[in-house]
Amino acid sequence: MTTEETVREVKKALRSAMNGVLSAQMRQAGMPYRLVFGVELPRLREIAREFPSDRALAQNLWNQPIRECKMLAAMLMPIEEMLPEVAEIWTDEMPTAEIAQTTVMFLFSRTSWASAIAFQWIAGEHPMRQLCGYLILARLMVQGAEFNAPSILEIRDQAEATLPQADLHLQKAIHAVLDRLDA
Numbered sequence: 001m002t003t004e005e006t007v008r009e010v011k012k013a014l015r016s017a018m019n020g021v022l023s024a025q026m027r028q029a030g031m032p033y034r035l036v037f038g039v040e041l042p043r044l045r046e047i048a049r050e051f052p053s054d055r056a057l058a059q060n061l062w063n064q065p066i067r068e069c070k071m072l073a074a075m076l077m078p079i080e081e082m083l084p085e086v087a088e089i090w091t092d093e094m095p096t097a098e099i100a101q102t103t104v105m106f107l108f109s110r111t112s113w114a115s116a117i118a119f120q121w122i123a124g125e126h127p128m129r130q131l132c133g134y135l136i137l138a139r140l141m142v143q144g145a146e147f148n149a150p151s152i153l154e155i156r157d158q159a160e161a162t163l164p165q166a167d168l169h170l171q172k173a174i175h176a177v178l179d180r181l182d183a
Helices: 001-014 020-028 042-049 056-063 067-076 085-091 097-106 112-124 127-142 149-165 168-182
Strands: none
Touching: 001 042, 001 056, 001 067, 001 085, 020 085, 042 067, 056 067, 067 097, 067 127, 085 112, 085 168, 112 127, 127 149, 149 168
16 A cells, blocks of 8 residues: 555544534534544554554654644654754644644654754744753653752753743643652
């Protein structure tokens, strides 16, 4: 089966799992997608298990202007094939904080370069990369990662500099990291 055929099968699975009420609510809320199926995360995880973990498929799904396709892309991208350069392109294209959270949870936080890129992103000026950076740090902490004193100082300094102009999602991510540091 070709990648395009697999994408069609993914879309069929999404259509059959569609939650019309949730889809309508998301469209009314102004979600920035051409199409929203309203499929909840647990069902998306089930759908992801039906398809191969494949870079070409994940990239094709990422390029779809569909909420659920972007979320599935994060679930289906082979972790070892996700490069930091591609992650930066994906963050540039992330339409919502929900996609950032999903991509970090299922993909970015599991890479070998997660910690290094998180520090790079929180120090940058790109708001979506900053959000992903703090989400990665929080996720790594949940997974048991510990940071040395200079790293903790860097996190606190960047958080202090970013918080005044941060939107609500970024503020929450920053506070999730700071709360774990203080625990």
